[in-house]
Amino acid sequence: MKRWVNKHIQHIFMAPTIIFVLALVTFPIVYTIRISMSTWTMGTAEAIDFVGLRNYVEFLKDERFWNAFGRTISYTLIAVGVEMVLGVAIALLISKIKKRTNIVRTVFLLPMVATPVAVGILWKLMYDPTIGVFNMILSALGLPTSSWLSSSDSVFSSLIIMDIWEWTPMIMLMVFAGISGLGDDMFESAKVDGANERQTIFKITLPLLAPTILMAVLLRMIDALKTFDQIYSTTSGGPGYSSENLNILSYRYAFEYFYMGKACALLMIFFLVVLAFALLYLVAKKWIERRYQ
């Protein structure tokens, strides 16, 4: 017995983790796939009937699904694109500050540590066209006011602005960590060679930070695809369907219409989309390790 345990000690230590992953990750995914191939509407006496890929085919023909899909992708690309530029810029600026760095960094990190739902409720108030502070400021400056979340035309951009405010600090934090890890040698050599600040940033700092920035952007993209809290607490997908992304749509199918089968099918499609980005992250990580080592 003792010999057997010693021989398989690594498997025995891994067993709790494997059981945990099987129970809490694999089983729900398999069960979701099963429900996605049925028309179950959560009735207690209702049998879970098998309808194959019917739910998936219906979504491929559904305009509402494709609109939500398009919104999910464009929301992710636009929000994360702007967050990348701002995050890198702020990280570079903070790295130049020599005094009270901790206080400055903490202030910039505050939006990220706030609860997304609380952020959503707060921004909903600030965006209110009648009593909100944003329109008050615009009026005071003599600029035209906006409907913000109250119009199909402006709701999308309003949600992106909120996302940028909340999640730019995440990219900033990761890039700042990357900057802290860069050595001084190359910068000193560049200075000796007569490089100015702009040349240093674009020809030395940014190329060296490229792996870190790419990782931060890809990780943030995976999060942005799954945005739910901010949208649900502000517009719930409205006005109409104009701010509905895949996550909100699947929530509605599951918990407002009780179409569990369709909701699970939508979630499996969504899972594949997020998986594609996750695989992209792994491929990019390997490529960077090979390129920069």
Added chain:
Amino acid sequence: MKKRMFSAILCVIMVVTMMSGCGSSGGTETTKGTEGTTTGGDTTQGSSDDKPYAGTTVSVLCASTPYIETLRVNISEFEEATGITVEFDQYENEQLSNQIAVNAAAGGTELDVVLYRPIQENLSFISKGWLENLDSYIETAGDEYDYMDYTDSAREITSKDGSAYGIPLVTERGIIQYNTEMLAEVGYDSIPETYDEFVELCEKLKEAGYTPIGLRGEGNAAVTQFSSFLYGFGGDFIDLETGKALINTDEFVEALQFYGMLCAEYSPDGVLNAGWEETSNWFTQEQVAMRADCDSQYSYALDENNSLVYDKVGYGVIPGETADSRSPFSIVAWSMGISSGSKNKEASWEFIKWATSKEMDLLAQQEGNFSARNSTWADESSTENVPAGLIEVIETSNAIAVPYDRPYMQNSAEARTAIGELITKAIEGAAEDELRATCEDVNTTVQTLLDSENAQ
């Protein structure tokens, strides 16, 4: 040694934190009347003949309504008399539905008493087997409980095929509240009876510098308030007798255009995101001259501490295309039922029997609720705190009202979302052709849902 002690203390703290995290329960708010002894399961020691369910804990999953507040304040009376401990779990409307759905789908054993919206959820919850049939409980409760004291329409909307599944709790009507000062300034002392005259009033208020009316414009939330205007044009969501969807009719399109015009031209800027809380805030903070919403929220405007209009509120019936076509909704907004999976059905019924008794129903109305019991309305003391003008409007509305404010069908939620999208398009000024085309699509969707329900 010190390092080892420090590590040991850290380990203990982590384990304790983990254990307390594993033991946490759900619900946004939970209150206990007295110290609980047993949760779920049968009665334990301490029960006697006159307190057969002593020691049982009954959970009440509910939303925020004046009736629930009355019950919470008086719950100790029930707990002392029966030995049953009551735990209230309060949620927002949509979250409450989600909680019921998720728990009920898993068997409903964690649920006892549930509050639900009969028009939207009665057919759906009953068909899914989530609600307990209350016939036998009502029969044993006898004449003292007097189930027939509830109005016919209230009993009908909480039943299916003649069996009761819920007890009506709260009734609501669509009405207009108005700022008497603002209307007096433009020469009005009441709400006009026809849509044309109503638009004239809105124009005069706009010219005087006021925002005429606060309306719900957030698609889903707006459907119920839109219904009064739809009925006023002679339209409807579905023909309940034939099972035919009526969303592509001329009356429906006309009503959409009218409601959309009122929102776009006479409501505040944030109307597309406005639900009942926004319209209430607009009215109480004097941002609008009128508000079309549910009468059950009347007390917010009369609150001296929070309302700027507490001493100048008037009430009116929602107008119609003609004076005779006025048809606001008058519905049972909330009812109370028992989860079919509950382990404490008898104790849950004891709670419901007390909570919806004639005495508690009367007390709730005295404290701001609007009842579905005839005896409560017949008692003069039930309305002594309600403004006289509002009583008059309620009595007028009840006589001409439609008993539902959204499509009464199993898939009501999906139909409501689709109709909400139509309202959003109308407010955003969609051309008539586009609106008609979208109405046709939504009508097809709703008809398909109705046909599949009728085929079951």
